[in-house]
Amino acid sequence: MTDNRALADTVKVLAFDVFGTVVDWHGSIVREMRERYPQVDGDAFARAWRAGYAPAMARVMSGEQGWTLLDTLHRQILEEILGRFGLAHLDEAQRRHLNRVWHRLDGWPDSAPALTRLKRRFTICTLSNGNIGLLTDMARHAGLPWDCVLSAEVFRAYKPDAATYTGVARVFDIEPAEVMMVAAHANDLAAARQHGLRTAFIERPLEFGAGHPKDVSPQAGNDLHCRDLLDLAGQLGA
Amino acid sequence: MTDNRALADTVKVLAFDVFGTVVDWHGSIVREMRERYPQVDGDAFARAWRAGYAPAMARVMSGEQGWTLLDTLHRQILEEILGRFGLAHLDEAQRRHLNRVWHRLDGWPDSAPALTRLKRRFTICTLSNGNIGLLTDMARHAGLPWDCVLSAEVFRAYKPDAATYTGVARVFDIEPAEVMMVAAHANDLAAARQHGLRTAFIERPLEFGAGHPKDVSPQAGNDLHCRDLLDLAGQLGA
Structure with missing residues (x-):
């Protein structure tokens, strides 16, 4: 001291x-998936979503992508991984709600x-x-x-x-x-x-x-x- | 209702x-002046300082002055009015402290x-x-x-x-x-x-x-x- x-x-x-x-973030997303989409491996899903984070920001900071808020980057990554986890059927409202799980951690x-x-x-x-x-x-x-x-x-x-x-x-x-x-x-x-x-x-x-x-x-x-x-x-x- | x-x-x-x-802002500045500079008309001083506010921002928004934070605009106005209120003798530390009265409202x-x-x-x-x-x-x-x-x-x-x-x-x-x-x-x-x-x-x-x-x-x-x-x-x- x-x-x-x-x-x-x-x-x-x-x-x-x-x-x-x-x-x-990991535990919160796992809990959300268990409640709404229990057929999905929440642990793998949370880690796949987060794995897209650093590359997405690197695209912005390199100038490859213009200035973009994290909400939008999260949504872009979500679109990329949904199919892999059997969630391609989610409609716009469901995707939007799921993307905002980052606001509810x-x-x-x-x-x-x-x-x-x-x-x-x-x-x-x-x-x-x-x-x-x-x-x-x-x-x-x-x-x-x-x-x-x-x-x-x-x-x-x-x-x-x-x-x-x-x-x-x-x-x-x-x-x-x-x-x-x-x-x-x-x-x-x-x-x-x-x-x-x-x-x-x-x-x-x-x-x-x-x-x-x-x-x-x-x-x-x-x-x-x-x-x-x-x-x-x-x-x-x- | x-x-x-x-x-x-x-x-x-x-x-x-x-x-x-x-x-x-008015009451807070009057109180600060009464404590530190009781010889000054705190009411007139507070109103003079605030009167410089709109013109200072207009200079920035017209492009006459580049982007400037309000702390700096407050300091510019303070420099303009100090002499008028008999405070031209204030040293840098005193001016800086007085300018931050806006942080202590x-x-x-x-x-x-x-x-x-x-x-x-x-x-x-x-x-x-x-x-x-x-x-x-x-x-x-x-x-x-x-x-x-x-x-x-x-x-x-x-x-x-x-x-x-x-x-x-x-x-x-x-x-x-x-x-x-x-x-x-x-x-x-x-x-x-x-x-x-x-x-x-x-x-x-x-x-x-x-x-x-x-x-x-x-x-x-x-x-x-x-x-x-x-x-x-x-x-x-x-």
């Missing part, structure tokens, strides 16, 4: 990655109570590739008390583009070192660090489901390594 | 003007409780010409529980530009008629209406101070005319 006091006094804004770090059990604690001491915002409407609906659904929803949509760039990380410092008129990026993904944190932000790694070993545990061993370079967001609050004295 | 049920069922997002509508007494009620039923967001950092700091200071901070900074246009009003509907992927603009200013509401939004007028007769009461008589065209935000909550059944 003593070790982190200087860090906690320096940091003013905590910027959170959302998918996987704050909300359980549940938080990890520690997320809402930890954010409520952290908010008393720090400004807490999202820094997600989700669009503003998606993140706002999700916050209402999962009870996430963000001070402010920052998104790729605000910066018109997807992480790990520099504009997103430096954008947080610019929005709050502070130094990059006064922003801490909080994420369950090493590449997100590495990019944040490269642009001068402090970083906190959150384990989330079951982000991809109980059948696909992640390596969550500590990696060099992060200011903090945390079991979950309550552990982050504890380490920051919040 | 019965009359407004259909309206309350149609509207999904309430977009709030902030300065004057949700927070008392107090809500009207009804604002926080009314927003808390309205949030249970509607998505509540700002639609303000203030920048994101300013609005976020203000929300923390005044306890305003926004679901999402939308700002001229997101749309890179100042109200009453169409991009701001239609932008709210676009962000939430809904029809303009499902957004209600809430403001204490007829021109803001008239522009919102022109772009298809529903409108609620909030009286705030003392926005410019007790010595300068505003005409708050009902005007044709607004869906609702409200004494304050608790009255809005009541009329919307929230």
Whole structure:
């Protein structure tokens, strides 16, 4: 605790990655599929949908596809995988509703109570590739008390583009070192660090489901390594 | 009440003007001046500062000045008026602190409780010409529980530009008629209406101070005319 006091006094804004770090996208999609389409392998479906995510954003950031919100990218990927999972018969209303499952993701059990604690001491915002409407609906659904929803949509760039990380410092008129990026993904944190932000790694070993545990061993370079967001609050004295 | 049920069922997002509508900029600046610079006529100072607001934004929207955040416009106006109020001796740190008084504005007494009620039923967001950092700091200071901070900074246009009003509907992927603009200013509401939004007028007769009461008589065209935000909550059944 003593070790982190200087860090906690320096940091003013905590910027959170959302998918996987704050909300359980895999478990939420599995539950939705079990209720609506129990014939589908929800675990494989959730992972196939998410697997299209990085390539879709790469197409936008390379210029191959013009600026596109994540809701639209999710829908494009959904169209590609529906047939593979025996869901080609879904009508437009069903596809639209299913696509919005990303607006209805549940938080990890520690997320809402930890954010409520952290908010008393720090400004807490999202820094997600989700669009503003998606993140706002999700916050209402999962009870996430963000001070402010920052998104790729605000910066018109997807992480790990520099504009997103430096954008947080610019929005709050502070130094990059006064922003801490909080994420369950090493590449997100590495990019944040490269642009001068402090970083906190959150384990989330079951982000991809109980059948696909992640390596969550500590990696060099992060200011903090945390079991979950309550552990982050504890380490920051919040 | 019965009359407004259909309206309350149609509207999904309430977009709030902030300065004057949700927070008392005049009273807050008068209080700050009384504490720090009691020799200054706080009422005249607050009104002079605010008087520079519309012309500054007009310079940006005409292209005479490039895209500029409100914090910077406030600082430019402050530089213009400091001498007139005997404050030319302020150093950089003092000027910077004074300029951030706009981040520390107090809500009207009804604002926080009314927003808390309205949030249970509607998505509540700002639609303000203030920048994101300013609005976020203000929300923390005044306890305003926004679901999402939308700002001229997101749309890179100042109200009453169409991009701001239609932008709210676009962000939430809904029809303009499902957004209600809430403001204490007829021109803001008239522009919102022109772009298809529903409108609620909030009286705030003392926005410019007790010595300068505003005409708050009902005007044709607004869906609702409200004494304050608790009255809005009541009329919307929230």
